[in-house]
Amino acid sequence: MHVAIIGNGISGVTAARFIRKLSNHKITLISSETDYFFSRTALMYIYMGHMRFEDTQPYEPWFWEKNRIDLKKAYVERIDTSNKQLHFSHTGESMTYDKLIIACGSKPNKFGWPGQDLNRVGGLYHFQDLEAMEAASANNGIQRAVIVGGGLIGIEMAEMFHSRHIPVTFLVRETSYWNAVLPQEESAMINRHILEHGFDLRLETELKEIIDDGSGNACAVITNKGERIDCQYVGLTAGVSPNIKFLEESGIETARGILVNEFLETSARDVYAIGDCAQQREPLEGRRPIEAIWYTGRMMGETLAYSICKKRIAYDPGIWFNSAKFLDIEYQVYGTVLARPPEHHQSIYWEHEDGKKSIRIIYDKEDNTILGFNLMGVRYRHEVCEKWLAQKTSVETVLQDLSLANFDPEFYEEYEADVLKIYEQQTGQRLSLKKKRSWNQVFAFLKS
Numbered sequence: 001m002h003v004a005i006i007g008n009g010i011s012g013v014t015a016a017r018f019i020r021k022l023s024n025h026k027i028t029l030i031s032s033e034t035d036y037f038f039s040r041t042a043l044m045y046i047y048m049g050h051m052r053f054e055d056t057q058p059y060e061p062w063f064w065e066k067n068r069i070d071l072k073k074a075y076v077e078r079i080d081t082s083n084k085q086l087h088f089s090h091t092g093e094s095m096t097y098d099k100l101i102i103a104c105g106s107k108p109n110k111f112g113w114p115g116q117d118l119n120r121v122g123g124l125y126h127f128q129d130l131e132a133m134e135a136a137s138a139n140n141g142i143q144r145a146v147i148v149g150g151g152l153i154g155i156e157m158a159e160m161f162h163s164r165h166i167p168v169t170f171l172v173r174e175t176s177y178w179n180a181v182l183p184q185e186e187s188a189m190i191n192r193h194i195l196e197h198g199f200d201l202r203l204e205t206e207l208k209e210i211i212d213d214g215s216g217n218a219c220a221v222i223t224n225k226g227e228r229i230d231c232q233y234v235g236l237t238a239g240v241s242p243n244i245k246f247l248e249e250s251g252i253e254t255a256r257g258i259l260v261n262e263f264l265e266t267s268a269r270d271v272y273a274i275g276d277c278a279q280q281r282e283p284l285e286g287r288r289p290i291e292a293i294w295y296t297g298r299m300m301g302e303t304l305a306y307s308i309c310k311k312r313i314a315y316d317p318g319i320w321f322n323s324a325k326f327l328d329i330e331y332q333v334y335g336t337v338l339a340r341p342p343e344h345h346q347s348i349y350w351e352h353e354d355g356k357k358s359i360r361i362i363y364d365k366e367d368n369t370i371l372g373f374n375l376m377g378v379r380y381r382h383e384v385c386e387k388w389l390a391q392k393t394s395v396e397t398v399l400q401d402l403s404l405a406n407f408d409p410e411f412y413e414e415y416e417a418d419v420l421k422i423y424e425q426q427t428g429q430r431l432s433l434k435k436k437r438s439w440n441q442v443f444a445f446l447k448s
Helices: 010-022 040-047 062-066 127-140 151-163 184-196 294-309 382-390 395-400 416-427 439-447
Strands: 002-006 026-031 069-073 076-080 085-088 094-096 099-102 106-108 145-148 168-172 200-203 207-212 218-223 228-230 233-236 240-242 258-260 271-273 278-280 321-326 329-335 345-351 358-364 370-376
Touching: 002 010, 010 026, 010 069, 010 294, 040 127, 040 151, 062 069, 127 233, 145 151, 151 168, 151 184, 151 233, 151 321, 184 200, 184 321, 184 329, 184 345, 184 358, 184 370, 218 233, 258 271, 321 382, 329 382, 345 416, 358 395, 370 382, 382 439, 395 416
Parallel strands: 002 026, 002 099, 026 069, 099 271, 145 168, 145 233, 168 200, 258 278
Antiparallel strands: 076 085, 085 094, 106 240, 207 218, 218 228, 321 329, 329 370, 345 358, 358 370
């Protein structure tokens, strides 16, 4: 059996690796981006000089041949699902498959801005985006960059430019940074942090037009307020969307992404979709239809490999979590933490006096069960938070046992007593905080 995989990101590569572990099927991994798989999340560190491109490749070039995974550098122009054929652009070649996995990832959003396709305009997703940034930065070619949109990708791009002492202007249409995701206090913290790092943050400001310098290069932007900002690079980081335009005539059912069931099967026979491009028809409780996140892509790849080779199993990513950095503030979220929560969501929020650390614990005030954790500049143990959420533990139990979650008490300050005090002030209840736990006690809790 021949399994063809479109896309050599984390989803496609994980599927290929596990199919090989589980079977002797012929595997072809197809990508037009790079010859070999690389860690997409490490792109920023190449630009910042912390890593070389080869350092971002988890597997040596010989790995693929040794594991009998054929690599083809090509762009799939069209899929003929009736005849199970892939057609490649430019060469006129075609390839037949028995099973097809589409793992073609995302592309930066563009909203029809005049000038959005000029040179020196790009996102931060593909290796080619990094190449474009490098080319524009050569010989001090960028005196100012404008980044359109907030979120995690925008802050990464800003940090990249900052590492080369390139001034950055942020255009953020919202009233506060990433406030569609972050609660009000955490969003305000990130606003302050961005300004402290010297970035020009323009809230409630949108891109209207990108100006051509006459040679096809961006040289300025015009905002919705009529202001012109001269720049030599425009970063488009207003989110991403599934990269599925090439499927328009394939007969595969799509919405915003490629529609899949719980087994990651599309509407076409023997065709599957995983990773950023896949859209769950019926997402599990607490999960989004499309989740463009590294760990969900990996989980989808492994799940699908078992379905193809051994036993058909449903995809279940478990409880929502994510982690990232806002410059030098670490961010973790577990469970349900909403920027605009419903009435029954009660929040315990503590913020350090330095304004760069906070802990938010969400619980259901109707039954007191824990719902979520939002952490800025503070680390909690993933497994502990996940167990509390999965078992719908009461908030009182969580607060008294909060030291179990402390990531590394030997090296990290503890703020459990401060959080407990906030709860007592809000409710009038008096709880006793259990003493610091050893790793053996944490392990015993996780095994119980």
